[in-house]
Amino acid sequence: MELTYDDRALVLGETLVVADCHVGRGTGGELEFPVGSGTEMVERFRDLVERHDPEAVVLAGDVLHSFQTVPRTVEGTVAGLKAACRDAAARLVVTPGNHDTMLDAVWDGPVEREYRVGDTLVLHGHEPPEGSADRYVVGHDHPTIEIEGQRRPCYLVGEGQYRGSDVVMLPSFNKLNAGVRVNTMSASDFQSPLVTDADRLAPVVWDERARERREFPPLGEFRRML
Structure with a gap:
């Protein structure tokens, strides 16, 4: 696929x-402008749903940020995510993460x-994972890659990474x-147990301006180029 x-x-x-x-991050007073936890996130999410018109949308864990409290703005943001899927007739599913207590x-x-x-x-x-598959899609570690002094969020794609199956980290x-x-991280530095060989993880960066992905060699090789 x-x-x-x-x-x-x-x-x-x-x-x-x-x-x-991580809905709710930035609402506790630490940040003056909590961009990303409310309207901006819902707008980006709605744009994705409208652009791709999926049958299902999966929130792959850590929907919420706080372990112990739910700030009042969180409910409205989650409602916005629900509404975006409802308007597009897409089924919204959550696979909970460690923050979702x-x-x-x-x-x-x-x-x-x-x-x-x-x-x-x-x-x-x-x-x-409990189930077996040819590929696992996960989050959890929040990967970024530093290129020419600038950090960019990245996907990590690892062939045969977990029990012979591929892993894609968002x-x-x-x-x-x-x-x-992730530039210098080893497998033991990652929190996800699905990462077993960091050298074989290939970064993929989404270029928003060009509206295209940029693929790089696996980290083991890429490190020598940076």
């Missing part, structure tokens, strides 16, 4: 996947530990997450 990259999201056939929305406070829709799309399983990635959908710089 072909992968389509777009604005920190991934399209698998008729399914759109975003990970690590308060998810029940704002979400009463479908929840699945893992969501299957053909030969692919979508999950947050903080725990090993960047955080929330722009407030600085992310981790």
Whole structure:
């Protein structure tokens, strides 16, 4: 199944996947302008849904940011994500992440530990998968790559990465997450147990201006070029 990259999201056939929305980040007073946790995120999400017209949309974990509280603005943002899918007649599903301890406070829709799309399983990635698949799509680590002194959110694509199956890791959908710089990371530096060989992870950067993806060699080779 072909992968389509777009604005920190991934399209698998008729399914759109975003990970690590971390709704509520920046609403606690630490940031004066909480761009990314509210209107901006919903607008980007709605644009993706309208552009790709998926049958299903999967929020692959860490929908919420806070473990213990739900700021009042969070409910409105989650409602905006729901409305975008409802308007497009797309089914919205959550595969919970480690941050989603308060998810029940704002979400009463479908929840699945893992969501299957053909030969692919979508999950947050903080725990090993229960099901087997040819490919796993995860989030959790918020990868970024530094190129010529500038950090960019990136996808990481690893062939044969977990039990012989491919792994695709998405960047955080929330722009407030600085992310981790993967340039020099080893497998043990990643939090997701699905990463077993960082040298074989190939970064993919979405160029928003050109509206195209830029693919780079696996990290083991790419490091020597930077």
